[in-house]
Amino acid sequence: MSEAYVTILTSDNYLPGALVLARSLRELGTTKKLVVLTTDLSDASTRFLGEVYDELIEVETLESSLFEQLHELNRPELFRTYTKIALWKLTQFSKIVYLDADLLPVQNIDELFDIELSPETKIAAAPDSGWPDIFNSGLFVTLPDLSVYSGLIDLSEEPNASFDGADQGLFNEYFHSGENTPNRWHRLPFIYNVTPSSGYQYSPAYKRFQKDIKAVHFIGVNKPWLTRDGYGFASSFLPGGGGFDTLFEI
Amino acid sequence: MSEAYVTILTSDNYLPGALVLARSLRELGTTKKLVVLTTDLSDASTRFLGEVYDELIEVETLESSLFEQLHELNRPELFRTYTKIALWKLTQFSKIVYLDADLLPVQNIDELFDIELSPETKIAAAPDSGWPDIFNSGLFVTLPDLSVYSGLIDLSEEPNASFDGADQGLFNEYFHSGENTPNRWHRLPFIYNVTPSSGYQYSPAYKRFQKDIKAVHFIGVNKPWLTRDGYGFASSFLPGGGGFDTLFEI
Numbered sequence A, B: 001m002s003e004a005y006v007t008i009l010t011s012d013n014y015l016p017g018a019l020v021l022a023r024s025l026r027e028l029g030t031t032k033k034l035v036v037l038t039t040d041l042s043d044a045s046t047r048f049l050g051e052v053y054d055e056l057i058e059v060e061t062l063e064s065s066l067f068e069q070l071h072e073l074n075r076p077e078l079f080r081t082y083t084k085i086a087l088w089k090l091t092q093f094s095k096i097v098y099l100d101a102d103l104l105p106v107q108n109i110d111e112l113f114d115i116e117l118s119p120e121t122k123i124a125a126a127p128d129s130g131w132p133d134i135f136n137s138g139l140f141v142t143l144p145d146l147s148v149y150s151g152l153i154d155l156s157e158e159p160n161a162s163f164d165g166a167d168q169g170l171f172n173e174y175f176h177s178g179e180n181t182p183n184r185w186h187r188l189p190f191i192y193n194v195t196p197s198s199g200y201q202y203s204p205a206y207k208r209f210q211k212d213i214k215a216v217h218f219i220g221v222n223k224p225w226l227t228r229d230g231y232g233f234a235s236s237f238l239p240g241g242g243g244f245d246t247l248f249e250i
């Protein structure tokens, strides 16, 4: 069975991220399949995606109703990130590496497919820099598994299941096993999912470990493709060299 | 041989922190000795410390000359934090838990003395929330050891030994063993050294895990005792109930 990188696009406005992501993976020489799960996209987006992804899979939108938590997070647009649960239904793949559309690999990361998972440790992910005992849900290695799928669906229906209202809070709750037992997630090095932070300790460490970084993750509302410079940057990766204007037409 | 909590005071202006720290440890029922390493303190500070610490040990100041890095960190006042190296000379203690003066335990943490260290893993500490693959040097468990002491002194004399110019960069360099080998530090849960951060992921996780928190750490230039409210808070812990004015007299 095949292994795949999978990302997700629940809205057109993350398209530049998804295109840059696929381009980077290919330019870094991946040998794996590139898959994107889609919901509610325009035909233009679908066409663009078709040029860089091996497979587009339309899935149903799964929405969080924890609007209060999402509001406190200042990220109401994350209400559809529960759609990531669909990943565990992709049993046509033996193993997947999930990547957010705002994640940018800068070195080949195919070695992530070699990570051994087990019934006790069903997911591998990097620590979240806001609270390093939970994982950041922007990159993870996992095995599609229908029992995990139903477990996550069931959990998502419990009141206040996710502590941040989005997928990260839900998945950490599911793959966490409580105070005195070991974590049920395999801790990847932070270099696989580097999220810039404003803490004064970040910048010297960043300089020190910069050469080891495998992927950066543009978390937060200010995605690089929303600025003029970032747009130019992203569009240079477009199939056919599209450019700034092509993207604006979408 | 005895076990001790050890903190350090290289200047009078961190005194409120050191007093609150000792008070909290006692109120939380510690059975361990409380020790403070001092350099350059006023007589008034020494007297106050004498009322809450079991032992004051005057040590030599060890200074970092990496002013450029400290300047970039915006923390020039950390140039004397190399003085922490003196901890490994305290061979009168069989095991120490080092705590920064700006760290506030909120639950008894004596269980930290039960952590097993080894020649491969000579230190236990919690991840730094800016870069979670290094440890925060505000709390750690270690064994005094003269060979570690000289190793750290030797390393500190190499050019650019510390990537942040302070003790955290130096210690992480020393207790780190490079890319493909496991870390040489034992990872404590973040709840032992919780540093607030401005990332939007911090606050929901904080709420979720708040009840488990063992100690909070007021990193950065804005220490709680530098604000009027914080001053009041700190001074309520003073021996004899000292109060705001007593502290200002120092």
Ligand SMILES: O=c1ccn([C@@H]2O[C@H](COP(=O)(O)OP(=O)(O)O)[C@@H](O)[C@H]2O)c(=O)[nH]1
Pocket: A007, A008, A009, A010, A011, A014, A077, A078, A081, A099, A100, A101, A102, A103, A138, A218, A219, A220, A221
């Ligand atoms: O409006 C949206 C919000 C999210 N996403 C997808 O969900 C992921 C998670 O959201 P985001 O990366 O913004 O969360 P953050 O990493 O900032 O917490 C994105 O990378 C996209 O893959 C999307 O397609 N459209």
Ligand SMILES: O=c1ccn([C@@H]2O[C@H](COP(=O)(O)OP(=O)(O)O)[C@@H](O)[C@H]2O)c(=O)[nH]1
Pocket: B007, B008, B009, B010, B011, B014, B077, B078, B081, B099, B100, B101, B102, B103, B138, B218, B219, B220, B221
């Ligand atoms: O002027 C100073 C600076 C530091 N310290 C001691 O060194 C520790 C480390 O400094 P700080 O806590 O300010 O560093 P941060 O945790 O903010 O990185 C302090 O907690 C004190 O114990 C001190 O006594 N005086």
Ligand SMILES: [Mn+2]
Pocket: A100, A101, A102, A103, A138, A217, A218, A219, A220
């Ligand atoms: Mn993201």
Ligand SMILES: [Mn+2]
Pocket: B100, B101, B102, B103, B138, B217, B218, B219, B220
């Ligand atoms: Mn500190």
